[in-house]
Amino acid sequence: MTARTAADAVPLPEYPRPQLRREGFTILNGTWDHAFTAAGAPQPDTWDGPIVVPFSPETELSGVGRQLQPDETLWYRRTFTASARAGERVILHFGAVDQSCRVRVNGVEVVTHVGGYLPFSADVTDALTANPDGPDAPHELVVEVRDVSDTSYHSRGKQRLRRGGIWYTAQSGIWQTVWLETVPTVHVAGLRMRTPGVCDGLAEATLELRVAASDDRAHPVTATVLAEGQVVVRADGVSGDDLLIRIPEPRTWAPEHPFLYDLEIVLGDDRVASYVGLRSVEVAPDARGVPRLHLNGEPYPHIGVLDQGYWPGGLYTAPDDAALVRDIEAMKDLGFTMLRKHIKIEPLRWYFHCDRLGMLVWQDMVNGGRSYKPATITLPVLHPRIRISDRRHAAFGRQDAEGRAEFLRELDATVELLRNSPAVVTWVPFNEGWGQFDAADVAERVRALDPDRIVDHASGWHDQGAGDLRSLHVYFQPIRPARWWGRDGRALVVSEYGGYNLRLPGHDYPEREFGYRRAKDAAELTAQYERLHRRQVIPALERGLSATVYTQLSDVEDESNGILTADRTEVKLDADTVRAINHDIRRRFAAVTTGAPE
Template sequence: MWAECVPAVHVERLTLTPHLGEGCVEVTVHAEAAGEARVEILAAGAAVARAVVPVGQPVRVPIPDARPWSPEDPFLYDVTVELGADRVRGYVGMRSFSVGPDENGVPRLLLNGRPYFHAGILDQGYWSDGMYTAPSDEAMIHDIATMKRLGFTMLRKHIKIEPLRWYYHCDRLGMLVWQDMVNGGGDYHPLVITAPVLTPLRLGDRRHRWFGRADAQGRARFRTELRDTVEHLRNVVSLAVWVPFNEGWGQFDAARIAAEVAELDPTRTVDHASGWHDQGGGDLKSLHVYFRRFRVPRRRRGDRRVLVLSEYGGYNLRVDGHAFNDKDFGYRRYGSAEQLGEAFSRLHVEQIVPAIRRGLSATVYTQLSDVEDELNGLLTYDRETLKLPAELVRSVNALLRLE
């Protein structure tokens, strides 16, 4: 926590929205007082654009020869804003996220107007020495940088909102982010939540009581927090996908919620129901597959959403001396790093890579690190051991791309 002294007339916050196709940044300076603010945008310390903008009004500032942001080239422009005696600094990346057909007409996730495969990993953000709080800035960097070194291009931040510092590191290091909303609701019906793991059960989520969402006030509170989350993370350069609901947990009216998110933030895509109980909404058809072989499903007529495998794998390996307790959860258990490595490679070569040619556009492997009795991370809970050789993981991830 910190306290900051500011002038009576000061900038409360900035909204910076890149429009890569138009070569400009939309700048909104938020403040209680009326007036005009001076905006300067810099590339590697050199000013490339200046403008005077009225407080509270979005103004598009042209960026000549805008350099696109991507995981391969995470270039960030510095932004300075002066309002009276107050001076604040920020940054922006010139990128666009959307959905569109590839050269064969297959729906794909687009980065900067081109198909781009999201090779992701599930990141729950638990820490053995801080629970939900990272022990240090270096620890946050370690997780992001390690996954990037292993060839992943995306982290799915699972049912948690991190401090803005974490997102800054994703922005500057070049790591795409899928952001889950924090779930809510009352007690979930076991069949609604667990049966779809093994069966093709799909339910309409207007049955609010079945999903633990009978309380109208609770549903309204979720919508409020959803809007607050979008505003809080709106300026994050790397944030590509919003995920309102996961595996039916507190899910309700998901298609309508997806439309609300798209209206709040039309610059990103929406995975309305990650896992199951698909309501046909959002931009993605999102599957979780753990206990069966993954096969590309037949596309329903008129469904132009992008196919993603938003959870899979979860292969387990206990590393003695680095486990939280004696419990041992995982979707498939292996007794050695060699066995785990063979299974990890076989899974991707036999099931995932062939599916990419048939329309699969993103994957989220479970998971980044062990979490207490979940021993299915690539890293141990204490982050001291990588369970597989780095080169093996890199070689597998190198296959996860669009030609």
């Protein structure tokens, strides 16, 4: 998609919240006005020109191509039509705005928000009446944005104003869908689902469903579970309470059979649609007593890829919904069973596609903090046995108490946002020491919020002995697990490795190249990849290796170590070889975890 085609159509027009769907919505993506001013300046009287939302101004697809600086404000403006009848409210939703913003409708401030990765909303019904031309006339929507990027402690992911190497171009502003929704005055505000103890072969499974009402009061609720359009069970309850729904002869969810039950929920005049996948995950001993990742009560290999979620034309924002699907399908076609979503929270539709296509997800929290010290985050690449106590907050760029508190709030919100997705199986609070602090306490906080998923408390290094996994990044040493690893009950995973480089002819690359090993052509890259897996990865399965995360899904800026090119048009490795290796990983994993012959 080019900037012109993005402007000519409404980008990303799909319903943005698949697990809580209702009729009566309007997508506000498309062409808005924009302007840059000095920070603290009032709303401008004149505008710099059009911008295509939801693409950040730094991107080609926005039609702007300008970097928002820490001492500037980015302004957005558009008009829309909406009205609420008696008994209705109009809700304005933002998928994500990086980094802090203030929103006004008809000059009335309706919401402020800090944090560039999480959705927020505002009831704008009363602000519609402030329109001087009347409630049925076009309403003015203005969004005021600041983004200090990596000059403060706010969560920023891999963004840097001075990009290079593993750090990417900073982006700002609206980067997920903006939309309006009309709801009854009392409506479903949220759903919380649990499917504890699910395993294959059960005669009955229990879905724990809690429906939150917008006024936090108790209201009668009816929930209907359907399978392929046929009613399975209907249950009545009260909002705010756990509704225990017994599902006979349950069909479990797994990458090989990602079955989803449909849900229909009624609260008063509100009707919403959702879905649920019945599955369980845990770390438990295999037949030999070795801690392993389990899915639905059985050992299951997480054969993963690191997924940065960056796009050449849109940075954080995919050009269209189909692009999200293609990434997942491409990795599934190669035999991978898991994507580690790296230091980014995607639009909810990405998780929906993982749910319906059958792809496990390890979800990273988004890192923040002050500048990172090379001795903390870089030296362990070569010397992975270095371990620093993360109670030394300043050593990890976490000297700001306010920044630590903000991270914990965002962690809580991330768990709440994604907890209903069956695909999301592992939480990763910290990566390679970037803004890490009190990881053992954070792991217990996550477990208290969500006892039904796996916690990888410190991916890479600076392990604090907590969580469910001993999580290693291996780039310059061989993958050779020690036999004593796992005696603490944690499963062994290599949560990053590989990262082999190849620049294919016919593709644009920056002058600088970053990676961990270079190949001259696709044949050499494939040979290196196969040698790594057959000599190191597959033999490590017998020593307890339960999961792997290859770096990475696609090329990103300086990094030319993707399985796919940055534009996703070519697979750089021989696809049949990758499929054969992943097949052999699964076969060997089954043999060593069950004791059965291969």
